[in-house]
Amino acid sequence: MAEGQRALIVSAHPEPTSFQAALRAAAVEELAAQGFAVQVSDLCAMDFKATLGPEDFNDPRDTTRLNVSLEQRHAWQQGTLAPDVAIELDHLLAADLLLLMFPLWWFGPPAILKGWIDRVFVSGAVYGRTAVFEKGRLQGKRALLAVSTGAPSQSYGPHALNGDMNDILMPLHRGVLGFTGMTVLPPYVAYHVPYVGPAGRAALLSSWRHHLRALEHLPALPMPRLSDHPDALGAGERAH
Amino acid sequence: MAEGQRALIVSAHPEPTSFQAALRAAAVEELAAQGFAVQVSDLCAMDFKATLGPEDFNDPRDTTRLNVSLEQRHAWQQGTLAPDVAIELDHLLAADLLLLMFPLWWFGPPAILKGWIDRVFVSGAVYGRTAVFEKGRLQGKRALLAVSTGAPSQSYGPHALNGDMNDILMPLHRGVLGFTGMTVLPPYVAYHVPYVGPAGRAALLSSWRHHLRALEHLPALPMPRLSDHPDALGAGERAH
Numbered sequence: 001m002a003e004g005q006r007a008l009i010v011s012a013h014p015e016p017t018s019f020q021a022a023l024r025a026a027a028v029e030e031l032a033a034q035g036f037a038v039q040v041s042d043l044c045a046m047d048f049k050a051t052l053g054p055e056d057f058n059d060p061r062d063t064t065r066l067n068v069s070l071e072q073r074h075a076w077q078q079g080t081l082a083p084d085v086a087i088e089l090d091h092l093l094a095a096d097l098l099l100l101m102f103p104l105w106w107f108g109p110p111a112i113l114k115g116w117i118d119r120v121f122v123s124g125a126v127y128g129r130t131a132v133f134e135k136g137r138l139q140g141k142r143a144l145l146a147v148s149t150g151a152p153s154q155s156y157g158p159h160a161l162n163g164d165m166n167d168i169l170m171p172l173h174r175g176v177l178g179f180t181g182m183t184v185l186p187p188y189v190a191y192h193v194p195y196v197g198p199a200g201r202a203a204l205l206s207s208w209r210h211h212l213r214a215l216e217h218l219p220a221l222p223m224p225r226l227s228d229h230p231d232a233l234g235a236g237e238r239a240h
Numbered sequence: 241m242a243e244g245q246r247a248l249i250v251s252a253h254p255e256p257t258s259f260q261a262a263l264r265a266a267a268v269e270e271l272a273a274q275g276f277a278v279q280v281s282d283l284c285a286m287d288f289k290a291t292l293g294p295e296d297f298n299d300p301r302d303t304t305r306l307n308v309s310l311e312q313r314h315a316w317q318q319g320t321l322a323p324d325v326a327i328e329l330d331h332l333l334a335a336d337l338l339l340l341m342f343p344l345w346w347f348g349p350p351a352i353l354k355g356w357i358d359r360v361f362v363s364g365a366v367y368g369r370t371a372v373f374e375k376g377r378l379q380g381k382r383a384l385l386a387v388s389t390g391a392p393s394q395s396y397g398p399h400a401l402n403g404d405m406n407d408i409l410m411p412l413h414r415g416v417l418g419f420t421g422m423t424v425l426p427p428y429v430a431y432h433v434p435y436v437g438p439a440g441r442a443a444l445l446s447s448w449r450h451h452l453r454a455l456e457h458l459p460a461l462p463m464p465r466l467s468d469h470p471d472a473l474g475a476g477e478r479a480h
Binding site for chain 2 (some may be wrong): 111172
């Protein structure tokens with residue numbers, strides 16, 4: 001049981017009656033049954049702003065030129081993050097478990113979810129120049145992707161047309177979740193959703209619930225360790 | 241020389257004086273010198289809408305429920321695509337060469353560029369259910385990524401902290417460009433940009449110009465072929 005733990009579900013499907021919405025509802029129910037306090041960010045329903053731009057920084061350290069990571073660090077330290085970013089970052093920092101739920105579009109998350117990452121994974125708050133992977137500031141949290149596809153499972157695999165799903169999801173697993181120190185659990189993938197019919201979708205929902213019930217026993221994906229790569233970060237001096 | 245050919249540069253950096261802007265200016269110059277007619281879509285300057293939603297379809301086939309690929313196909317066939325999408329799609333379909341230029345954020349493109357792909361790579365226009373990879377509708381076009389990073393080159397590689405850049409870029413190379421039939425040229429990557437100083441950046445600009453001058457001789461990245469995977473697509477019937 002997960003009494004006292006918090007889960008954040010971030011979902012990104014533009015259709016409120018999509019199968020992703022059914023997956024999300026099942027997750028809310030399963031996680032609550034396990035004792036999690038569940039917070040949902042339904043990005044499309046929220047019309048979450050996807051694009052990071054200078055307007056995100058209303059008290060910039062440099063009014064003449066936008067350096068994203070420096071402005072993020074400054075805004076985080078000064079408490080001047082954009083309000084929608086600050087709210088989501090609070091949810092993220094409070095969470096013990098993060099679920100990112102989305103339809104696979106062009107081998108990646110829809111732009112609105114990528115924008116949630118670009119804007120909410122604030123430099124300084126979730127990582128630092130030498131605070132990555134096992135030193136990342138989100139260490140101790142677990143994360144899990146729940147992805148749906150139009151293509152069937154046989155189009156994914158090491159020798160399949162689209163390549164392996166683990167390779168497709170690597171930028172999120174390693175570049176976002178592992179990079180910030182999170183423990184990354186194996187993804188749940190619902191394949192071929194538009195074609196499998198009601199019985200097929202019921203079976204997918206059932207296997208998703210089983211995936212969530214097995215959370216405590218899912219083996220974490222392997223991640224690199226910064227300590228194994230002492231030269232990876234290069235010189236620390238910005239040379240403008 | 242490329243007389244009579246068209247190049248489309250799609251760039252996605254929120255700072256107009258960024259190094260990405262310098263890379264873009266160099267590309268405009270080099271490609272024009274080679275005889276290309278060059279079109280630039282500077283997504284941040286255009287404030288390009290990143291998020292695909294129901295408001296993109298003003299004459300939908302189904303007013304009750306958004307199915308993205310079906311609505312894209314319908315809007316494409318009926319000539320009712322959102323005006324900003326239609327303009328970008330015209331540029332894409334007219335182009336012989338596509339350059340996607342962006343800072344690597346979280347192992348991927350900024351959301352505004354992912355959104356350009358989500359919205360402009362319209363089902364029916366650029367691919368179909370059985371029109372992917374060598375059957376994709378963008379066959380005959382060449383494409384190239386120009387990426388900049390904050391981390392140094394030694395953090396990328398098969399055994400490096402962040403993994404191999406080709407693996408990081410795979411979703412774009414294989415899942416977007418190759419998937420729609422384009423010939424994918426090797427990417428140009430400018431590493432460690434904030435730290436290399438003016439001389440370092442001048443060297444990067446010079447190597448980028450050389451990359452573009454060698455366009456005709458760059459070997460295409462290998463892509464899978466649909467014909468080698470006859471079972472990849474599964475049943476064609478949607479089962480609602």
